Amino acid sequence: MRTAFYISDGTAITSEVFGHALLSLFPTKLKHVTVPFIETKEKALKVQALINNSKSSEGDRPIVFHTFVDNELRDIIASSDAMEYDFLNHFTGPIEQELGIAPVPKTHRTHSMHEKTYDHRIEAMNFALTNDDGGNMKNMGDADVILVGVSRSGKTPTSLYLALQYGIKAANYPFVEEDMDDLKLPPELQQNKDKLFGLTITPQRLSAIRNERRANSRYASIKQCRIELKEVEMLFKKQRIPYLDSTSYSVEEISAKILAATKLERHKY
Amino acid sequence: MRTAFYISDGTAITSEVFGHALLSLFPTKLKHVTVPFIETKEKALKVQALINNSKSSEGDRPIVFHTFVDNELRDIIASSDAMEYDFLNHFTGPIEQELGIAPVPKTHRTHSMHEKTYDHRIEAMNFALTNDDGGNMKNMGDADVILVGVSRSGKTPTSLYLALQYGIKAANYPFVEEDMDDLKLPPELQQNKDKLFGLTITPQRLSAIRNERRANSRYASIKQCRIELKEVEMLFKKQRIPYLDSTSYSVEEISAKILAATKLERHKY
Numbered sequence: 001m002r003t004a005f006y007i008s009d010g011t012a013i014t015s016e017v018f019g020h021a022l023l024s025l026f027p028t029k030l031k032h033v034t035v036p037f038i039e040t041k042e043k044a045l046k047v048q049a050l051i052n053n054s055k056s057s058e059g060d061r062p063i064v065f066h067t068f069v070d071n072e073l074r075d076i077i078a079s080s081d082a083m084e085y086d087f088l089n090h091f092t093g094p095i096e097q098e099l100g101i102a103p104v105p106k107t108h109r110t111h112s113m114h115e116k117t118y119d120h121r122i123e124a125m126n127f128a129l130t131n132d133d134g135g136n137m138k139n140m141g142d143a144d145v146i147l148v149g150v151s152r153s154g155k156t157p158t159s160l161y162l163a164l165q166y167g168i169k170a171a172n173y174p175f176v177e178e179d180m181d182d183l184k185l186p187p188e189l190q191q192n193k194d195k196l197f198g199l200t201i202t203p204q205r206l207s208a209i210r211n212e213r214r215a216n217s218r219y220a221s222i223k224q225c226r227i228e229l230k231e232v233e234m235l236f237k238k239q240r241i242p243y244l245d246s247t248s249y250s251v252e253e254i255s256a257k258i259l260a261a262t263k264l265e266r267h268k269y
Numbered sequence: 270m271r272t273a274f275y276i277s278d279g280t281a282i283t284s285e286v287f288g289h290a291l292l293s294l295f296p297t298k299l300k301h302v303t304v305p306f307i308e309t310k311e312k313a314l315k316v317q318a319l320i321n322n323s324k325s326s327e328g329d330r331p332i333v334f335h336t337f338v339d340n341e342l343r344d345i346i347a348s349s350d351a352m353e354y355d356f357l358n359h360f361t362g363p364i365e366q367e368l369g370i371a372p373v374p375k376t377h378r379t380h381s382m383h384e385k386t387y388d389h390r391i392e393a394m395n396f397a398l399t400n401d402d403g404g405n406m407k408n409m410g411d412a413d414v415i416l417v418g419v420s421r422s423g424k425t426p427t428s429l430y431l432a433l434q435y436g437i438k439a440a441n442y443p444f445v446e447e448d449m450d451d452l453k454l455p456p457e458l459q460q461n462k463d464k465l466f467g468l469t470i471t472p473q474r475l476s477a478i479r480n481e482r483r484a485n486s487r488y489a490s491i492k493q494c495r496i497e498l499k500e501v502e503m504l505f506k507k508q509r510i511p512y513l514d515s516t517s518y519s520v521e522e523i524s525a526k527i528l529a530a531t532k533l534e535r536h537k538y
Contacts, residue, residue: 002368010522011521011522011524011525012525013286013434013521013525014286014287017282017283017286017287018283018286018287018356020379021283021336021357022357022360022361022364023364024379025357025372025373026364026368026370026372026373027370027373028368028370032535034525034528034529034535035529036525036528036529037525061367063364067290083363083367085360087356087360088290088291088294090359091291091354091356092291092294095291095294095295095332095352098330098352099295099297101295101296101297103295104294104295104296105294110293111519111522112518112519112521113518115519118519122426122520125426125429129425157391157395157433160429160433161433164429164433164520165282248382249381249382250380250381250382250384251391252282252380252381253279253280253380253381253382255280256281256282256305256306257306259303259305260303260304260306266301
């Protein structure tokens with residue numbers, strides 16, 4: 001099997017994301033190897049040997065995605081017996097011309113704690129953990145967005161993704177069975193109504209997810225799921241809370257849709 | 270200020286990551302606008318108008334990063350008055366030649382729940398939440414990795430990042446003040462010793478982080494931080510638990526270093 005390498009003097013996350021997006025267009029199986037933090041000549045030469053070995057043992061040339069700040073290290077990797085993509089450098093020339101500014105390469109510019117937005121993202125993550133499942137109603141005013149919905153409709157993973165990826169402070173609040181007889185917003189949510197965003201889901205999918213947690217429980221029954229979802233969707237409509245059906249969307253897609261709908265400011269790009 | 274646009278028929282996350290890595294090389298301030306889920310001709314024409322307006326109101330041509338599967342939609346965006354980067358397509362030709370396979374463009378291939386690894390990642394995230402802070406000692410055997418260290422050394426955010434980004438099941442366990450007199454591994458950790466990975470941190474940084482949580486507490490005092498860190502580092506050495514100092518690393522960097530050190534298999538690239 002042919003190998004794809006993702007190599008960098010930093011985390012190699014940019015190489016991974018770019019390489020994954022590109023290679024996923026091709027219906028073939030590859031072996032994936034990430035080699036981060038190649039910060040010395042010795043390490044670069046070792047990786048070069050690793051790439052060349054992969055070529056000789058597998059026959060096919062490996063595909064190498066790399067981002068380096070140091071030219072000497074880059075040249076060592078680029079001279080491997082591989083198809084190599086220095087995909088960032090490929091575009092710096094035209095951008096330099098357009099902006100009229102020279103690039104200032106600096107190691108660990110992205111994905112490091114020196115990135116301006118880093119503290120913001122960690123703070124947002126701690127906020128999401130503290131304010132998961134209505135944990136601290138008094139903090140609702142500090143949230144950028146408050147996700148509401150029935151238990152297991154996707155609120156927690158979405159809150160964490162919004163925090164980690166974009167530095168957005170997302171609290172979340174679940175409507176539970178006991179609320180259903182007379183469903184209304186608790187005062188802390190009523191006071192922050194402009195921050196509410198609802199998640200809903202089909203009863204079938206909700207029941208399947210809940211069954212994984214508590215098999216054959218009343219909580220997981222399709223009947224109970226139907227009742228809760230119906231009540232909560234009625235509340236969303238009555239209170240004009242924007243909402244989306246999370247059934248067939250990933251956490252990334254739900255987050256992107258919430259950001260597009262709410263115009264919340266991202267703290268990281 | 271010049272605007273950078275990130276546009277896609279999907280989440281636009283790939284455009285954001287690539288554009289961010291590229292633009293962060295240039296010391297200039299830009300306005301950033303992400304426009305995801307452009308799936309119809311009408312929406313594409315609206316975005317084209319948005320881009321053209323940005324040019325006429327700001328003078329400078331916007332920079333547009335886009336990934337589209339549909340050619341008609343792509344052409345609408347590409348004909349905007351902007352510097353546009355169809356950065357994935359730029360590389361598909363050479364990869365096609367190298368692999369000898371034609372690309373099969375498909376919407377929502379990355380960052381959707383149809384990605385093979387999606388369920389794995391959500392399961393890993395639920396695992397990290399359930400097994401945060403030693404929450405369920407009986408589950409330790411199911412973990413791919415168990416992060417250990419003093420309170421506030423970076424275990425929780427790292428566990429969640431490993432889950433969300435790579436589908437790795439990370440539990441974490443804190444050593445607390447009460448353990449310090451006779452610090453040893455609890456039996457559940459002793460049984461899974463090959464899964465342990467330690468995080469440490471400087472007393473100064475730990476004290477600063479703890480002070481944000483509980484200002485002027487004994488817990489946050491530099492003396493207490495020193496004692497706990499010394500005991501825990503002695504345990505790491507005595508038990509030969511691999512560890513790293515998280516003080517100056519981001520969650521992304523800590524995760525990349527753990528993956529490199531442990532050779533854990535990633536479930537997503």
